[in-house]
Amino acid sequence: MTRCSIWKLWGEQCRSRQRIKQIMSLAGDRHWSHIFPNPQLGSRHIEAYLGPTNSGKTYQALQALKSLKAHERGVYLAPLRLLAIEVCEELRSQGIAVSLITGEERDIDPQARVVCSTIEMLNANQHYSVGVIDEMQMIADTQRGWAWTQALFEISADRMFVLGSPSVESLMKDFAETSGDTLTLHHTQRFTPLQMKPQPIAPKSVTKGTIFVVFSRNSVIRWGEYFRASGHSVAQIYGAMPPEVRREEARRFRAGEADILVATDAVAMGLNLPAHTVVIGESEKYNGQTSTAVPKPLVRQIAGRAGRYGHHDAGFAAGSDSVIHRHMQSALNGQDEQFTFPLPNIAPTRGWVANAMELAPETTVRELLTAWQQTVKGSRWFRCVDLSEMLDKAHVLDGIEGSDQLPMAERLQILTAPADVRAGQTHHFRTMVAAILENHPLTSPASGAGPHARSEDLESTYKHLSLYCWFHYRYPKAFPEIGKAATERTKCVNQLIAHIRQGLKRHCKSCGKVLPAKGVFGICESCHQAQRRQRQWDRDDY
Structure with missing residues (x-):
């Protein structure tokens, strides 16, 4: 690199740092009002329905949407496309005109009084008489939590329904005290009791109407084959599966066309699954970096799928062995830790971006994101979402x-x-x-x-x-x-x-050959041996 190019690079780095410093000045003392200047904050009435799975939280919000007058508008913000579709169909079955909006589809009714959408698709410029935010505890999610933070601060609505885990109670109280919005808390209880089985339920003892939960696609395939070989009809669900397929598999299980549903924690929310028993079949879950014990809040969410109201008098949960069973027992005896500030995750907001570009129009995308990370760092209100x-x-x-x-x-x-x-x-x-x-x-x-x-x-x-x-x-x-x-x-x-x-099969990533269901590797033995020989030859050549 020539001296001229070194000086040029150094000069650009200096200008980049100066642009980042300029943009960071926009946040002032980093109070939330500098990031979310919503003039309606302080005039909204928030109804927070907080409780476990299967406790009627969504029902309360839907009643408010169903009772909207002809000139009023409402919005339901879902964590998943599947849940947005389910609520849309429920409202339409009651004769209510509804539009469905997700990132990948639009089903617009010109007469719609209600919009059902995934939470990322919130139209913050529209005013609503009733706004519903579902699964509020997702505000702590490091990838998507920004959408819940944005909805909480930016939605323009006379009445807001916030639905979620009891863990967000402190957060909602702090928010209302700071913003001036009126908050009414409702604590919901399960319609059907959830009980731990006294002993683990081994896979060979799993009966019809059970959801068997594991934590990888490979495990879903392996256990699906096991239960089929045991004489059961099987439905299967995992995260990489298209939503339409997940929905069809859930329908088969509901209709009794499948005895057992083998699934990952993709069933933790967004699907109507009338199971009498939930069995967790693995003790660890991969978190993107390493395998760790299944988080207790997730255990509670999964187990809560058992005992659907109107189908069963009670729900039952169990582990497939004594170790998993004890972990589940400990989880169900505990409670979710309370969320509070600065736990909410936040991504660059529209207003902040517009102001930043007006101040420093030559800013690159990476500079803008870096400035945002530095702006949020040290805030007593927010954490920067994983960028x-x-x-x-x-x-x-x-x-x-x-x-x-x-x-x-x-x-x-x-x-x-x-x-x-x-x-x-x-x-x-x-x-x-x-x-x-x-x-x-x-x-x-x-x-x-x-x-x-x-x-x-x-x-x-x-x-x-x-x-x-x-x-x-x-x-x-x-x-x-x-x-x-x-x-x-x-x-x-x-x-x-x-x-x-x-019957789903696994295939060798190298040659495409069908792999044994019980195998743990992604390639077949022949390809594995071939790769070993190639590595040995490469070492010999070196």
């Missing part, structure tokens, strides 16, 4: 020629696209951003569904198609084939459902 995934996408976005010509608000919106650049979606993400910049229409991907399609490939293609749908609703001219994308997604869904009915 690592956004920074990864920002690195890709900044490397695309012409991306700096997009308004900053659009660039930040693009960073929220459901593309996992760490899991092989970088090419798809880059291609779709290029279509926006070049103003060149991009055709919909194909599903790849067919007699030889593997479930892993179908799930990956579904994500690609969902990404196309996400971009369509923000840039319809660049992604015009929404009808085809929806059709191709349906093909993926139908093929995956067929795979489950036949």
Whole structure:
């Protein structure tokens, strides 16, 4: 590197630091009012319904939405697309006009009085007579918690219903005291008692109507095969499964078409599952870095799925062995720790971004995110949401020629696209951003569904198609084939459902051979030996 280029780089780094310092001055003393200047704060009435699973929290909020007058408007903000759909269908069954809005779909009724949406899709510019925020404890989630924080501070509503775990009671009290909003607390109790079985329930003793919970896709497949071999019909659910497939599997279990539901903790919320018993079959869960004991709040959430009101007089929970059983007993005897400030996670807000770009228009995406991290650091109100995934996408976005010509608000919106650049979606993400910049229409991907399609490939293609749908609703001219994308997604869904009915299989990542269900590795023995020989040859050559 020449001396000239070194001086040039040093000068740019100095200018970058100066821009970050300028932007940080916007937050003043870092009080929440500098970040969320909502003029309606202090005039809202908040009804907080706090209690365990299956205690009627959502019912209370839906009654308020059902009683809206013709000129009034309401919004239900869900943690999951599945839950938004379920509430939408419930309201429509009562003759109420409802629109459904999620990141990847729009079902708009021109006569709608109520909008059901995923919480990230909140329209903060619309005023509502009734606003509902579900699963408020998600405010502490390091990835998505910002959406609950934003809704709490920005939603414009006369009456707000906040539904969640008792753990958010202190947080809501602190918030109301600070904001001036009126708070009424309601503590709900389970309609049906939840009881621990006196002894563990071994897999061989699992009976019809049980949810058997494990914590990985491989485990769902392995135990699904075990229960089928034992003579049971089986439904299966895990996180990477498309929502439509999860919903169909839940329907099969509800209808009695499947004796046992084998699932990950993806069943902890968002699905109506009338099980009399929940058995947890594994003691550890991978948290993204390492495997640790299943968190006790999650154990309580999972176990709470047992004993659906109107179906059972009580719900029962058990571990599959004595160690898991004792851990569950300890979890159910405890309570969630109270959330309070500065636990809420927060991402860059629209107003803050607009002010930042007005102050320092040459700011890059990475500089803006860095300034935000530094702004929130030390705040007594908030924690900065985990921006690592956004920074990864920002690195890709900044490397695309012409991306700096997009308004900053659009660039930040693009960073929220459901593309996992760490899991092989970088090419798809880059291609779709290029279509926006070049103003060149991009055709919909194909599903790849067919007699030889593997479930892993179908799930990956579904994500690609969902990404196309996400971009369509923000840039319809660049992604015009929404009808085809929806059709191709349906093909993926139908093929995956067929795979489950036949029994899900695992495949070698190298050659595609079907792996034994009890295996723990992702490749077959032949490929493993071939790789070992190749490594040995490489060492010998060296």
